[in-house]
Amino acid sequence: EAGVAQSPRYKIIEKRQSVAFWCNPISGHATLYWYQQILGQGPKLLIQFQNNGVVDDSQLPKDRFSAERLKGVDSTLKIQPAKLEDSAVYLCASSLDLGTGVYNEQFFGPGTRLTVL
């Protein structure tokens, strides 16, 4: 079974530029998550999709970040314009369950390491 795929693996941009990340979850997984992991910290949830609907985007900086999951499969996360503090690893995860209970096994991709200069 193929895992969660993410691209690109690395991205270096200058501040105020735009960037987009792509994620393809495990086939059949209903729920998709985007996390931001700043160096030295644990992952922080940015947005959670259930199929193609947004369940939780309370920690997404909506003035510059946007995400979509068209057709309930793959997803893109965009930053426009980027700031220095956006330098982080962006992790995508998916889960078979709907994310509506305390048990929730998430499968993570390798992440995209973003450096903003």
Added chain:
Amino acid sequence: AQKITQTQPGMFVQEKEAVTLDCTYDTSDQSYGLFWYKQPSSGEMIFLIYQGSYDEQNATEGRYSLNFQKARKSANLVISASQLGDSAMYFCAMREGYAGGFKTIFGAGTRLFVKA
């Protein structure tokens, strides 16, 4: 207040010995879940073990066991017979409900170094 606290930024263990990684959590919910994930240098987080707040027995998965002490709000991970491949970051996480649904919150992690 921190929801998940991992007080050990780094830990060393000799190969084949056991090691305990500490995790304390803060919640007022009765129903919650506790997780441990491993993050090798390749970057992806790997699910290791789960403990539900109502589970009476400590969870075990192969060489991993979770020492769950509910009254103390601690959920320490025990790795037995450490292997060189266990060198990685380890994250404790808690999943609890809120008005909008459920959310998983991660601690800052502990980096484990296994020495040959």
